[in-house]
Amino acid sequence: MHELAVTQSLLEIALRHAEAANARRVTALYLVIGRLSSMVDDSVQFYWDTISAGTPCEGATLHFRRVPAAFACLACGTEYVLDGEMTPCPACGSARVRIVSGDEFRLESIDVEKA
């Protein structure tokens, strides 16, 4: 599991941006995670509670926004959202597709309290 490394990186990014904004406290983090990225929300939350203790991020809530995996068919242009297993284009059967979303793995924004 690499959720500990992910959580440490989150803390570093949040603290850096909070300091740059002269914030006293971080109260929430908004994460955007695509379905094609592997991450276990519960583990991140568990590590977060431990490693954020004693920092301005202590007690901050983690909000996970999961983005579905969506493909666009290069043959006929149909866009479709994956529900479970990866499948070829439902309209024409082509496997020549482009990934439209699902790769996301970012910290979108944070809520802070200013001094």
Next chain:
Amino acid sequence: MTTNIPVVERILSANDRLAEQNRARLDAAGVFGVNIMASPGAGKTSLILRTIAALQLHLRLGVVEGDTAPVTLDADKVAAAGMPAVQINTGGDCHLDAVMLAGALPALPLETLHLLIVENVGNLICPAAFNLGTHLNVLIASVPEGDDKPYKYPAMYRGVGALIINKIDLLPYVEFNMDYFRRGVEMLNPGVVTFPLSCRTGEGVAEWAAWLRARAAQVKAV
């Protein structure tokens, strides 16, 4: 008063920055770096030994071996093949990251090398998330693992620049639908160069080695 401030930063951005530094060090030394990823037992060390045998008359190679435990089995095999090898013991961690590779690079005579092969920890999930700064990510899929792996580990198949299908000598003996496998790969990574081969029989190894040699030559003339 609560304010929302935009961040929009990739979560592993610190690793990404270190990976860029690794890349700069490799570029400065004229070394082509290759990150080899696969499940445990897919044939990472076997492929590295085959690659050394195929290329050692043409290129100077170095190897970084990532292992989760302090056993030097793989590094010993590479050193026995006469190549400079460094082992990274991840202490149980499931992947190599850019920091670990940065720590290993000074132990290698980079200036004298043409090609650096990094053997990642055997795992199809975690290594996909951590850039090392190498020029090429290679994934080894092996036939006995099954043809459904692209569907189950999309992030791994997304990020690779070359795909090796190892143990093709076992195709007559196991359930492996090559069309189904390749369709999954094609959806995630259209046009990725693929090398079906067998490290046991040597079939297909020459094509892979020739391709890799040509790629490495783009960094330092050989």
